[in-house]
Structure formats: structure tokens, C-alpha cells
Amino acid sequence: MEGAIRNVLPNTRHRWCKWHVMKCAKEHLEGVYSKKSLFKEEFHKLINEILCVSEFEDKWAKLLDKHDLIQNKYLSNLYSNREKWAKPYFSDVFCAGMTSTQRSESANHLLKQYIPRSSPMHLFVKQYNNLLRSRRSDEKERNNTTPMRKEGSTIWDTL
Secondary structure, three states, X not given: OHHHHHXXXXXXXXXXXXXXXXXXXXXXXXXXXXXXXXXXXXXXXXXXXXOOHHHHHHHHHHHHHHOOOOOOHHHHHHHHOHHHOOHHHOOOOOOOOOOOOHHHHHHHHHHHHHOOOOOOHHHHXXXXXXXXXXXXXXXXXXXXOOOOOOOOOOHHHHO
């Protein structure tokens, strides 16, 4: 994916999904990454709250030292790719308000409710239009205003 993005959209920056970073951390660090773990709480704060590069670097080093994870291969690899997922390393890049995949995960969930995975294109279009009608109707009822989707907007504007 990264290579394709670089080739097709050379002026864009590929970022890793925060949700996937967290999921993989849970899988690779299961012994230290538990519900009651201080590591988990500190790791989440580091990922979600730190915006300054120097603060991130400092807290990352302290986190690994505190939990005796300096030699952990997964965390070493994650750190070496930090510019792809850590907020301080892309704060200068316009991301249209998308700082995680919450929006796309929400869109995926919504689409799956209307459109079966193996749908042919004509069914996708038909069901997508049904989805839009439903969303517009819900929006009108909720806000008693004009619908969210305007001419020329994309799927991401409507979900």
C-alpha cells in the first residue's frame, strides 16, 4: 500500500492506522499489555496526548526503561517507524481532521449494514444510494435542517 500511495499520490504521506497500531501492540505485548497494566495506560497516553517530538522521545524512552522493554523487537520496529503513526511526526501535515481510522471504521461498519461483501457494482451503487437516502432522512429528522450531503461531496462527507 505504501509503495502504491507513493507512486500514485507522490505529494501525500502514508500513515499507519492508530487502531491497527494499538491492536498489534496488544497482540505483540500481551504479557505487559493488559487491562490493569500501567504500561497500557501510559502507552495510550503517549499515543493519544503527546504532540511535541521531544516530549514523545523522552516519554517513549522512559516507558521502555520503566517496563524493561528496551530490547523488545516489536517496540523497536514500531519506534523506527514512528513518523508513520505518532502524532508529533505529522503535526505539520494537513489531514482533513482525520487523526485515526474512527471515521473510516465507522464508514466501513455502516456500509457493511447495507452492502454485502461480494456485491456486484450495480448492487453496490443501488445500496449506497439507499444508504444515502436513509442518512439524509435521519439527518433531517434529527436536526430539522438540510441534509449533510451536498452536491460534489464524497462518501466520507456523508458518513
